[in-house]
Amino acid sequence: MNALEIHKLGKMYNNTKVALLDVSLEVPEGSFFALLGPNGAGKSTLINILADTVRPSSGSISLLGHELFLERAWCKRRMGVVPQEIAFDPFFSPREILRFSRGMYGQKNDDTWVDELLERLELTEHAHKITRQLSGGMRRRLLVAQALVHRPKVVILDEPTAGVDVELRKRLWDFMRELNAAGTTILLTTHYLEEAEELCDHVAIIDQGKVITSQSMQALLGDVASSSLYLRYAHTLQLSSQDRAALAGFYPRINQGQLCLTLNKLGETSNFDQAYQLARQCFGSPLTVTVGQEDLEDVFLRLTGEKKSEKQGGTTG
Ligand SMILES: Nc1ncnc2c1ncn2[C@@H]1O[C@H](COP(=O)(O)OP(=O)(O)OP(=O)(O)O)[C@@H](O)[C@H]1O
Ligand SMILES: [Mg+2]
Structure with a gap:
């Protein structure tokens, strides 16, 4: 019940x-x-x-x-x-x-x-x-x-x-x-x-x-989570709207001080190189780079972020 x-x-x-x-x-x-x-x-x-x-x-x-x-x-x-x-x-x-x-x-x-x-x-x-x-x-x-x-x-x-x-x-x-x-x-x-x-x-x-x-x-x-790319920089980044636009396909967000980008789901061909190069173009070389399974916070930020970009897309276009 x-x-x-x-x-x-x-x-x-x-x-x-x-x-x-x-x-x-x-x-x-x-x-x-x-x-x-x-x-x-x-x-x-x-x-x-x-x-x-x-x-x-x-x-x-x-x-x-x-x-x-x-x-x-x-x-x-x-x-x-x-x-x-x-x-x-x-x-x-x-x-x-x-x-x-x-x-x-x-x-x-x-x-x-x-x-x-x-x-x-x-x-x-x-x-x-x-x-x-x-x-x-x-x-x-x-x-x-x-x-x-x-x-x-x-x-x-x-x-x-x-x-x-x-x-x-x-x-x-x-x-x-x-x-x-x-x-x-x-x-x-x-x-x-x-x-x-x-x-x-x-x-x-x-x-x-x-x-x-x-x-x-x-x-x-398990099913919804993708793999994430975590990039740590010397300082916590602020994402400008330009950065967000440049990284748009990767749902950029800051999670526990790191830049976090969503890659394809684990097991699929990774788009790691593309995400990493774009991040370098925006912010330079990171101190550390890790790839892991998205945690709840990543999924949460991505799903609620997707809603927002849909809405923004709807009002501007
Ligand atoms: N008494 C009220 N009169 C008018 N609008 C209200 C009232 N209470 C809440 N709202 C509006 O309803 C929406 C939902 O508010 P609610 O308090 O349920 O959110 P919440 O998810 O609990 O947020 P939080 O995490 O900040 O506690 C908000 O836009 C809020 O401004
Ligand atoms: Mg509340």
């Missing part, structure tokens, strides 16, 4: 701004699903529709086989959502907030679980402070705890690690992995593509309100 089936979901803000256009996605039960997209792609809009804080313009969603818009109460008990925006009553403590939240789902107090959540999200020593006194990273972790307090079957997290330091981020992911291994479906958005690649088994990329691709991570990195 699918944990979520999203069918032709549309959202237009203020009758003018199309944030989602016929978005259809299937999130398999038990999956660890990354919803990726550049700023403004529509990720939070989709998640806020799931959380019932934004009203969709069209479409339907089913959660574990139940219609979300018709069976809200049933669905809410089985779903935990961490929104991107943080808003708490500033005068309650984390422990109080977690207790109330369970009550709101009609569940009895479960101090053992609340304590465990506080512990796992490293909030125990802050459990009695009022939320106004918590740092941004602590509040973000409290949001995660709040979404888990009723032990939902499906957990949806909108940038759960934004503003969380490296060490805690790792532990938060470990916790998510454990929940997933125990059968919880997890859908998250993040801009940390390396982490998404490591954690998630499914991935959807949306851009400008439309789904560009949705498949298993393995299929995306």
